[in-house]
Amino acid sequence: MxxxxxxxxxxxxxxxxxxxxxxxxxxxxxxxxxxxxxxxxxxxxxxxxxxxxxxxxxxxxxxxxxxxxxxxxQPVSVDDMREIYEVLTELESLAAANAAAAGYSDADLSGLDAAVTAMEESIEADDLETWAKADEMFHRELVRLGKNSRVVTIAAMMSDQVRRARQTTLHMRAMPSRSNEDHRAVLNAIRGGDAVEARRIHREHRERAKNEIIGLLEKYRILSL
Amino acid sequence: MxxxxxxxxxxxxxxxxxxxxxxxxxxxxxxxxxxxxxxxxxxxxxxxxxxxxxxxxxxxxxxxxxxxxxxxxQPVSVDDMREIYEVLTELESLAAANAAAAGYSDADLSGLDAAVTAMEESIEADDLETWAKADEMFHRELVRLGKNSRVVTIAAMMSDQVRRARQTTLHMRAMPSRSNEDHRAVLNAIRGGDAVEARRIHREHRERAKNEIIGLLEKYRILSL
DNA sequence: GCACTCATTTGCGTATGCGTTAAAGTTCGC
DNA sequence: GCGAACTTTAACGCATACGCAAATGAGTGC
Missing domain, CATH: 1.10.10.10 (Winged helix-like DNA-binding domain superfamily/Winged helix DNA-binding domain)
Structure with a gap:
């Protein structure tokens, strides 16, 4: 582990x-x-x-x-993607709730904030590659703030399993404006100490992300990656 | 994986x-x-x-x-136990919800039912060892029914990490009557197709189990196992 | 007695080679 | 031509040996 x-x-x-x-x-x-x-x-x-x-x-x-x-x-099928996103959704949502309950200062949350800002800028600049890196940074930082090392490890493992698929589909997707609103909202809920809201928003965010990438795979008849 | x-x-x-x-x-x-x-x-x-x-x-x-x-x-400290139970709680609760949503027949649920019955019998017989085996079978069957192979694997890994601690503390605990009421209630919620209830009951069950074992470790000043 | 230096020991990461056996290829019979 | 049986090939699991470097121990000087 x-x-x-x-x-x-x-x-x-x-x-x-x-x-x-x-x-x-x-x-x-x-x-x-x-x-x-x-x-x-x-x-x-x-x-x-x-x-x-x-x-x-x-x-x-x-x-x-x-x-x-x-x-x-190991190829990653649509069903694999469902599984992986299901695990990520659960564990990241837990991390978001834990982070909200932890009472972090603004300084503590600066990594999250920087990632969200970087994403906003890359959306403005129409730069999906930079957005993807900042997105990853956001999720990694989020689970780190949740303070469960096993969640960190498992989430990293799941992210790795889905990495090729995300990289391959990156330019097939729309510019992720909604996605980043979610990130900002999660960050605000954490900052406000609202564990229930942080968990809820993040869960919905992850569900949307799952549906989006699976929708792409199905649209383009990509059976596995 | x-x-x-x-x-x-x-x-x-x-x-x-x-x-x-x-x-x-x-x-x-x-x-x-x-x-x-x-x-x-x-x-x-x-x-x-x-x-x-x-x-x-x-x-x-x-x-x-x-x-x-x-x-x-790898020794397992109280903090490790917290982490492990946190992961198990999330993923098993997900599995319970998924199982409830899956519309399983009574035959499909026979493994769960058998485990609950075995636990009831071993409680009557004051046989903690047999209870522990049936308990493990219940949890394993539960995640299997949740139909996410990654959850199955991660839950098994987490259970393994906590196995020595559970074995060592088995005879320090009270007879787990409440625990088995929970099991029965989870099974009933699954049978009734109530995903929200299945998730809720199981989460509370796992929270209780976590608090119990950590309480034991702290009571007996066991810093790690 | 303590700290430093040097020599020795030893644990590990790795390369190599061997034996086993599964898979691939060939041959023969129908 | 096809299927079965036999032969050959080669991939892997493993044992062994080697070199490197970290750890330990011994000796010396202050």
Missing amino acids: TEPREKQGSNTQRAVEQLRDLIFSGVLAGGSNHLETELAEMLGMSRTPVREAAVLLEAQGLLELQPRRGVRI | TEPREKQGSNTQRAVEQLRDLIFSGVLAGGSNHLETELAEMLGMSRTPVREAAVLLEAQGLLELQPRRGVRI
């Missing part, structure tokens, strides 16, 4: 990072199979650390080890 | 199972350190599969790999 060990420079750690990058970017496509030896060559190291990285990434739900068929990159 | 690979009889799989048993039973005590070589000897295999098992169990939050200090069994 820990983050990958902070083994600065170990080959396993490097393999984890590089494999993640390859998975999120789609270079290693959802559903594709790759032998351990192939990946070891790709990453320029022996099979042992690659295998160890794969075990870890399997536990994170990003891939599946299939003996004699190699490492299968 | 997958269950450990179903590699029947592989040393890694065996190591995972045996280490889990040792951890849950307290033989490998929370906070204790064990070298990979020591564990390899204990399990009668070479270090490679032991290390692979440890990587996996680290990802499940049961232990931590500390270079040169070995494998540290």
Whole structure:
């Protein structure tokens, strides 16, 4: 349940990072199979650390080890998306409620505020890429403020599982004005110490986000990513 | 995010199972350190599969790999318990609501019913061990009925993290009559298709369970397990 | 007695090679 | 031509060994 060990420079750690990058970017496509030896060559190291990285990434739900068929990159179907968003909705809403109950000062909430502001600016500038980064920052900061390290870890895991799909669909979506109103409203509820309202708003926000991305996948007949 | 690979009889799989048993039973005590070589000897295999098992169990939050200090069994503090129960409460309540909305038949709910009945019987018989098993079965079946595989996996992980503590405190607690009334009420709400009620009852049930076990730890000055 | 330096020990991350076995390919019979 | 049986190939799980570096212990000087 820990983050990958902070083994600065170990080959396993490097393999984890590089494999993640390859998975999120789609270079290693959802559903594709790759032998351990192939990946070891790709990453320029022996099979042992690659295998160890794969075990870890399997536990994170990003891939599946299939003996004699190699490492299968876990595709994410529409149903997977539903599941993932369901978990995120529950746990982030909990975090929002906890954050509201925590009595944070304005300084404590500056990270959230900065993310919302960055999103507002990127919407004005029509810059979806920057918006996406700020969006991610908002959600990460939100769960951090909820002060449950397990929620932080699980939410990160779920976000990772859905990352490729979000990246792939980013430019298919409308400019997320409504989304950011929600973010601002959640932040205000937290600032005002209203746990019930923070939870409610965030839940509705996440439900909308789920429906939007699933709607895109269905519209464009994307069965899985 | 997958269950450990179903590699029947592989040393890694065996190591995972045996280490889990040792951890849950307290033989490998929370906070204790064990070298990979020591564990390899204990399990009668070479270090490679032991290390692979440890990587996996680290990802499940049961232990931590500390270079040169070995494998540290993750102790569970009162704060950890709070976190774990918070996650379980959210996700199981979601599962209860989903199960209620799913329109299950009586046959579909027979597993839940059997668990509740077994608990009632073991309460009559003053048999806490049997009650604990039935309790676990109830919770597992509940999340299964919620039909979100990720919730199933996360809930299992959280339950594992708290397993030693529950086992250790089992005989310190009162006979759980109220607990089982809750179980019966949740089942009835699910049977009646009332998602809001199922969620509410289960949430209160889990809150009570959390407060009870934490109360025990604090009463007996048990700082961590 | 304490702090510093150097030498030794040892634990781990990794590379390599071997044995097992599943999968792929080939051959033969109908 | 198709299916079954046999053979070959190769991927993986694992054991072993090696090199690196962190930790420990010993010795010396103040």
